[in-house]
Amino acid sequence: MRKNEPKQLTDVNAADRYFVTSLEKGLDVLTCFGRQHNRLTLSEVARLTGMSPASARRSLLTLHQLGYLDSDSKRFWVQPRALLVAHAYLSSRPMPSLAQPLLDALSERTRESASLGQLLDDDAIIVARSTARRSLSTGLGIGSRLPAYCSALGRVLLAGMSAQDALARVRGMRRVALTPQTIHSVAQVVELVDRCREDGFSTNDGELEIGVRSMAVPVRDGTGQVVAAISIAVRVERMGMGEFRDAFLPMLNRARETLEARLFPA
Incomplete structure (x- = not known):
């Protein structure tokens, strides 16, 4: 030296x-x-x-x-000075700025709220979001954190890990029933994560908030590694889970594909 x-x-x-x-x-x-x-x-x-x-x-x-x-x-x-910390991330990283117009378009087409999340410790943290007029009572925004074990965003991000790593992560989490419908046992959560890894998407039905359904898909980099997830949420009275999946999963996948192409051009 x-x-x-x-x-x-x-x-x-x-x-x-x-x-x-x-x-x-x-x-x-x-x-x-x-x-x-x-x-x-x-x-x-x-x-x-x-x-x-x-x-x-x-x-x-x-x-x-x-x-x-x-x-x-x-x-x-x-x-307000604390916003400088968040602004440093939002203004210096391409993912939130590239995702925002896609989320806005998705929200406008579906008239529902759409989010982009990444894994942070045991949570999915929202890094970009577009809120529709049908706002949900959870009041989510940029910087909000959702437990990975019982959110559609979180399960998609856990599915991006190897099965062994995902199991270890779930076992180490604090898992509680946020609603009577929350799935929180290790075996059940891991089963849903494994299913997401096979199906390419995850759903949530009233586990974070009674009366709210959500669905998420992974965003992958050029090597196939999951780096984020896009989700959309709907109130149960608007449509059943099957209709929700059939109507919105193709839109989610198109938004994902567009974001991947912009973030990681071939």
Whole structure:
């Protein structure tokens, strides 16, 4: 190695030496806020992040001083500056911007809401979305997270893994019944993931929200690897599951094919 040449991070130990734990904690604090946790106390942040109150306090006060959070001295909430973090992703990655007009067109044709999601930890996170006038009560938007084990988006993304890796991921998830229709046992979830791998799409019938059905298909890169999923949702009173599949699966697949061609041109 030449003098003053930066050492490459070639192993785990080298990477660990450059890991900034305080930055990790700050990001954990910033991302623990959400629709259900929009104003949080110090003790609530500590509980949600698994930090000690002292660590949580340092992160909260730093983010407050930097303008990412505001506070009334008891509770904290997110400031518009936090949007800069999301904007950095949305503006620098091609997938959301290329997907958005396709989702808009799909939503316009079907008069339903369409989403693009990617796997993040044990969830499918929405990175692009178009909402129809028939909006669903879940209030999903960009950045919303859906449990991978019981969402159509999540099961498609799990099906992109090998059967062994998907089984291990499902076993390690916290799986609860969000509605009386939620499928959450390891065996049943894995069976649905395997079926999705064979069929090329996945469905969900009232497992996230009673009265809402959804369907998703995978988006693959040039090597065939699943990198995202496109979904569409409909209320049960509009159409049955069979009609839903027959009417909207071809549209989903056309949107997927177009996005794949734009993202990964031959």
